Amino acid sequence: MSPIRRGFTLVELLVVIAIIGVLISLLLPAVQQAREAARRMQCTNNLKQLGLAIHNYHDTHRSLPFPDMGVTYNSGHWVSSWGLAILPQMEQSAAYNLFDPTAANGVSDQANQVVVGTELTAFNCPSTPRGSGQIQGIIEDQSTTDLNNDFVAGTGDYFVARSFRDDTITPREIVGALFDGSYQSTVGFSAITDGLSNTMFFFERSNFPNVVKANGSPKDVSEYSYQQVVDTNFQGWWASTQHDRIRSWNFDGTIYYGPCVVNCTNDWGGAYSFHAGGMNASAGDGSVRFVSETVDKLTFRAFVGRNEGEVLGEF
Amino acid sequence: MIVYRTTVWALLGVAVLAGCNNRRAYETIPTIPTSGTITVNGVPAKGAIVRLYPKTKQAGVNSPLAPSGRADASGKFQLTTYSGPDGAPPGDYLVSIEWPDPAWRPPGGGMAPPPPDRLKGRFSNPQRSKIEVTIQEGDNEIEPIVLEEVAILKGSSLQ
Numbered sequence: 001m002s003p004i005r006r007g008f009t010l011v012e013l014l015v016v017i018a019i020i021g022v023l024i025s026l027l028l029p030a031v032q033q034a035r036e037a038a039r040r041m042q043c044t045n046n047l048k049q050l051g052l053a054i055h056n057y058h059d060t061h062r063s064l065p066f067p068d069m070g071v072t073y074n075s076g077h078w079v080s081s082w083g084l085a086i087l088p089q090m091e092q093s094a095a096y097n098l099f100d101p102t103a104a105n106g107v108s109d110q111a112n113q114v115v116v117g118t119e120l121t122a123f124n125c126p127s128t129p130r131g132s133g134q135i136q137g138i139i140e141d142q143s144t145t146d147l148n149n150d151f152v153a154g155t156g157d158y159f160v161a162r163s164f165r166d167d168t169i170t171p172r173e174i175v176g177a178l179f180d181g182s183y184q185s186t187v188g189f190s191a192i193t194d195g196l197s198n199t200m201f202f203f204e205r206s207n208f209p210n211v212v213k214a215n216g217s218p219k220d221v222s223e224y225s226y227q228q229v230v231d232t233n234f235q236g237w238w239a240s241t242q243h244d245r246i247r248s249w250n251f252d253g254t255i256y257y258g259p260c261v262v263n264c265t266n267d268w269g270g271a272y273s274f275h276a277g278g279m280n281a282s283a284g285d286g287s288v289r290f291v292s293e294t295v296d297k298l299t300f301r302a303f304v305g306r307n308e309g310e311v312l313g314e315f
Numbered sequence: 316m317i318v319y320r321t322t323v324w325a326l327l328g329v330a331v332l333a334g335c336n337n338r339r340a341y342e343t344i345p346t347i348p349t350s351g352t353i354t355v356n357g358v359p360a361k362g363a364i365v366r367l368y369p370k371t372k373q374a375g376v377n378s379p380l381a382p383s384g385r386a387d388a389s390g391k392f393q394l395t396t397y398s399g400p401d402g403a404p405p406g407d408y409l410v411s412i413e414w415p416d417p418a419w420r421p422p423g424g425g426m427a428p429p430p431p432d433r434l435k436g437r438f439s440n441p442q443r444s445k446i447e448v449t450i451q452e453g454d455n456e457i458e459p460i461v462l463e464e465v466a467i468l469k470g471s472s473l474q
Contacts, residue, residue, distance in 0.1 A: 252398060259397060
């Protein structure tokens with residue numbers, strides 16, 4: 001007779017350890033995904049806030065905000081960006097009241113550093129690896145007095161679409177919400193003849209000024225399509241001209257005009273988020289939709305356009 | 316026995332890795348890997364973007380697929396339709412060529428128009444470039460694109 005066994009054999013211990021190991025390896029990715037799901041939800045909520053703010057803005061001003069900052073290119077064309085315009089509707093009246101639209105250098109003026117440098121989490125998507133903070137902004141030199149040479153700006157990940165541009169489709173450009181097509185005047189909800197629920201207002205173009213290709217890998221400077229914008233840090237901060245033509249790209253995110261419209265690059269006109277599988281976008285009715293990476297280009301184009309009269313397919 | 320166990324663990328590891336490898340799912344039509352070269356006034360046109368516009372509607376796609384490539388320092392380019400050097404679907408194409416000037420900077424900072432084309436837009440419209448190519452099965456190299464006596468944008472270099 002062998003003695004009564006006490007405790008575990010080595011094999012049993014090893015088996016138990018192996019099972020625990022497998023279980024942990026199953027659990028850890030789930031935890032990471034739960035975190036990302038929470039960040040995505042926060043991001044969705046931010047877009048919802050922007051959608052509601054723009055409705056309140058329209059109620060007050062009977063039009064949508066002028067989307068262009070227009071600070072430098074045509075002098076004398078100073079108007080505020082949509083980010084600045086809707087501050088009162090985002091419960092940021094204090095910041096809005098600090099802003100001096102008559103300052104000689106606009107947002108680059110020392111008088112406006114405090115406002116423009118404000119970090120507002122509502123304009124940032126938590127999934128963006130750059131995080132919410134401050135980046136170097138542009139140096140505007142309309143007037144040399146009071147020019148802010150140490151200009152820093154609060155980051156922003158949300159854009160409005162000026163148009164959808166793709167030279168392989170006819171017509172090659174269709175105009176987006178908030179734009180009259182010429183920068184001459186603002187538009188109201190009545191101009192969005194496709195319907196507010198069928199027209200995109202805000203979308204994600206995350207992580208500026210850090211330019212990435214597909215899968216979030218950094219894009220080399222030699223591969224930039226629009227180096228000037230990156231060099232001058234003209235975008236990526238909420239008070240700036242946070243709008244662009246949305247362009248299609250190839251799936252690598254290396255050359256524009258291709259079959260991909262979501263999550264291939266945040267370079268020139270690329271709609272990009274760090275959410276797995278797609279991007280958040282808010283429609284004119286305030287609803288936030290998740291646009292899949294595999295969305296058909298023409299469907300996405302119809303979603304961007306405000307008056308092209310096409311039936312918006314399912315996506 | 317040890318060999319057997321190692322094999323089992325290795326197989327398990329492979330299975331787990333394979334499960335994690337979720338590839339992007341998009342529908343494609345067959346493409347033929349294609350490359351070419353481009354020179355402008357005898358100089359390899361580094362950074363030139365060559366784009367192929369289909370002359371007729373392609374079968375099996377909603378919107379036209381326009382393969383494109385960017386020339387490297389030796390003027391050589393690989394066409395991409397979806398990703399990587401996957402080439403172009405077979406067919407007849409009109410070609411457009413743009414050669415953005417990377418040295419150009421907008422005056423005074425600020426939101427700039429697109430960088431100017433060093434070829435002054437001469438070949439940017441596929442209908443007017445007068446360059447055509449045909450991609451067919453087994454044809455892996457399109458005829459070299461040689462542009463001679465092209466007026467170059469003032470202030471731009473060929474490098």
